[in-house]
Amino acid sequence: xxxxxxxxxxxxxxxxxxxxxxxxxxxxxxxxxxxxxxxxxxxxxxxxxxxxxxxxxxxxxxxxxxxxxxxxxxxxxxxxxxxxxxxxxxxxxxxxxxxxxxxxxxxxxxxxxxxxxxxxxxxxxxxxxxxxxxxxxxxxxxxxxxxxxxxxxxxxxxx
Amino acid sequence: xxxxxxxxxxxxxxxxxxxxxxxxxxxxxxxxxxxxxxxxxxxxxxxxxxxxxxxxxxxxxxxxxxxxxxxxxxxxxxxxxxxxxxxxxxxxxxxxxxxxxxxxxxxxxxxxxxxx
Numbered sequence: 001x002x003x004x005x006x007x008x009x010x011x012x013x014x015x016x017x018x019x020x021x022x023x024x025x026x027x028x029x030x031x032x033x034x035x036x037x038x039x040x041x042x043x044x045x046x047x048x049x050x051x052x053x054x055x056x057x058x059x060x061x062x063x064x065x066x067x068x069x070x071x072x073x074x075x076x077x078x079x080x081x082x083x084x085x086x087x088x089x090x091x092x093x094x095x096x097x098x099x100x101x102x103x104x105x106x107x108x109x110x111x112x113x114x115x116x117x118x119x120x121x122x123x124x125x126x127x128x129x130x131x132x133x134x135x136x137x138x139x140x141x142x143x144x145x146x147x148x149x150x151x152x153x154x155x156x157x158x159x
Numbered sequence: 160x161x162x163x164x165x166x167x168x169x170x171x172x173x174x175x176x177x178x179x180x181x182x183x184x185x186x187x188x189x190x191x192x193x194x195x196x197x198x199x200x201x202x203x204x205x206x207x208x209x210x211x212x213x214x215x216x217x218x219x220x221x222x223x224x225x226x227x228x229x230x231x232x233x234x235x236x237x238x239x240x241x242x243x244x245x246x247x248x249x250x251x252x253x254x255x256x257x258x259x260x261x262x263x264x265x266x267x268x269x270x271x272x273x274x275x
Contacts, residue, residue, distance in 0.1 A: 036259055045185045045186035046186055047182065047183075048184050048186060049182060049186070050183075052182060052215060066247050067247045067250065068245075070215065070247035070248070070250070070251070071250065071251075074215070074216075074251050076240040077184060077215070077217045078217055078218060081184065081217065081218070081219065084185065085185065102162070102221045126218040126221060126222065126255055127217070129254060129255075130217065130218055130251060130254055130255065131194045134250070134251070134254070149248050
């Protein structure tokens with residue numbers, strides 16, 4: 001299969017059963033062979049825990065220290081929570097999350113296809129404030145397609 | 160597991176201790192907040208929330224902590240927070256204004272010394 005070939009090229013040797021299981025495990029973890037995350041989740045708070053597990057694996061494998069790991073988890077969590085709470089009506093929707101590492105910079109995008117709603121209520125701007133202070137760069141683009149938040153942060157202790 | 164066990168709530172005379180653990184986000188913050196507040200009597204002096212075993216907290220958990228603080232303050236009851244000094248949670252708690260308005264201690268023992 002194409003996947004087996006990719007792994008073959010990746011490892012420079014003939015795939016065996018253990019490698020196929022490794023592909024399966026990587027798929028389940030949401031992290032692909034290129035060390036990137038490309039997942040779509042339901043706009044449901046119960047999806048946030050599994051999403052954090054995927055990011056913890058990815059960040060651990062990328063050499064992020066515990067503080068940077070926490071900072072990225074919170075920033076991604078805030079972006080996703082905002083989509084869960086504000087993008088869709090009670091019927092729900094989906095959120096697309098992509099994460100790549102370009103050299104020493106982590107770039108994560110969190111996109112929904114909902115309609116924009118300004119944060120409301122006490123402390124509702126806190127999520128935005130956390131994202132901006134924990135990441136090096138935050139871009140929020142809203143159009144008729146939905147809202148995309150792009151988070152960028154440089155690896156603090158390159159290994 | 161009952162809600163109280165999940166929220167790690169224990170009574171110590173007229174003081175309530177809540178040991179939160181794991182990840183705190185929009186899926187469980189309000190439940191933890193209500194479990195802690197639900198244990199408080201008018202006659203209680205205060206509440207200590209131990210975040211020592213918490214592995215993640217975001218604005219949902221921060222909002223809950225600030226809500227608890229406001230509700231207790233209205234009743235002249237105290238809120239103490241335990242956050243280990245090397246905890247990765249401190250940064251978000253600082254940005255969220257928690258450390259500025261809630262008394263934070265690095266251990267349950269040091270928090271216990273400041274109940275009076």
